[in-house]
Amino acid sequence: MILPALLLLLLPVLVVPATRFTGVASALLLVWLGVAVSPLRAPFDVRSTPGSFNVRSSDVEGLGDHNPVRTATWVDNWPALPEGRGMLARAARAPRPTLLYFDAGRRLHATPMREDSPYHVVIVGRHLGVTGAAAPLDAYVNDAWGLASPVGAHLALERWSWPGHEKFLRNHWVFAEWAVEHPPQRDLLRAGASREAVEAARAALGCGELAELKESVRAPLTADRFLRNLTGAFERTRFRFARWPVAAERALCD
Numbered sequence: 001m002i003l004p005a006l007l008l009l010l011l012p013v014l015v016v017p018a019t020r021f022t023g024v025a026s027a028l029l030l031v032w033l034g035v036a037v038s039p040l041r042a043p044f045d046v047r048s049t050p051g052s053f054n055v056r057s058s059d060v061e062g063l064g065d066h067n068p069v070r071t072a073t074w075v076d077n078w079p080a081l082p083e084g085r086g087m088l089a090r091a092a093r094a095p096r097p098t099l100l101y102f103d104a105g106r107r108l109h110a111t112p113m114r115e116d117s118p119y120h121v122v123i124v125g126r127h128l129g130v131t132g133a134a135a136p137l138d139a140y141v142n143d144a145w146g147l148a149s150p151v152g153a154h155l156a157l158e159r160w161s162w163p164g165h166e167k168f169l170r171n172h173w174v175f176a177e178w179a180v181e182h183p184p185q186r187d188l189l190r191a192g193a194s195r196e197a198v199e200a201a202r203a204a205l206g207c208g209e210l211a212e213l214k215e216s217v218r219a220p221l222t223a224d225r226f227l228r229n230l231t232g233a234f235e236r237t238r239f240r241f242a243r244w245p246v247a248a249e250r251a252l253c254d
Helices: 003-015 020-037 055-063 071-077 081-093 128-134 171-178 185-191 195-205 208-218 223-231 233-238 245-253
Strands: 098-102 108-112 121-125 140-143
Touching: 055 071, 071 128, 081 098, 081 108, 081 121, 081 128, 098 171, 098 185, 108 185, 121 128, 121 171, 128 140, 140 171, 171 185, 171 195, 171 245, 185 195, 195 208, 195 245, 208 223, 208 233, 208 245, 223 233
Parallel strands: 098 121, 121 140
Antiparallel strands: 098 108
16 A cells, blocks of 8 residues: 555655765665564564554454465455355345445444445445455445545544544444435444434535535536536545534534
């Protein structure tokens, strides 16, 4: 994910003049590189600390692979996928659109999706890369962490946490956007979402700046839409709304 940015950052180094200073800096870099690939490096299974999270260690442990860099490794071994892949296949064959969501125990469930949905299958993605690799190409992966969700990305930040993962999109917002108007009660209970919260979230999604935000990313990209997206980018980027549906509805719809 960060390799292209790292490449762009290092490109100017290719045209740095060869001087004594750059020679010393290059030598120190080579020494550091030698240490990084030697037995002196930090072991790969160093556990997380209160101030850090060792992603590689977590991936190695969860997938059972010392070098989990291949797509097939993730799709074949991701703990939630054996059942999830079967549910994706059944949803793709189902006669009506289907929403796949997680409960609090990270178990995947299916619920009916509204008939006018532009997608036949929508799946909530807690691990965006592997979910995207497993899902059909015509399915929509609704990012749960706000990294790739236009709705989740604009939730008001309530606490600092793992960078980019502070804005968890709860199921009441997911159901409000994708599920049928009256979701089955059993699905609401599994999702941990009350009917009142889903209705309030659905109302908020249709009001004010939040409705305009959705329109800016979901409407056909006409010349007029492009111009409005360009001129409104600054204000739209600054826009935030309350993560609790009732508060969001009150602020956006009153």
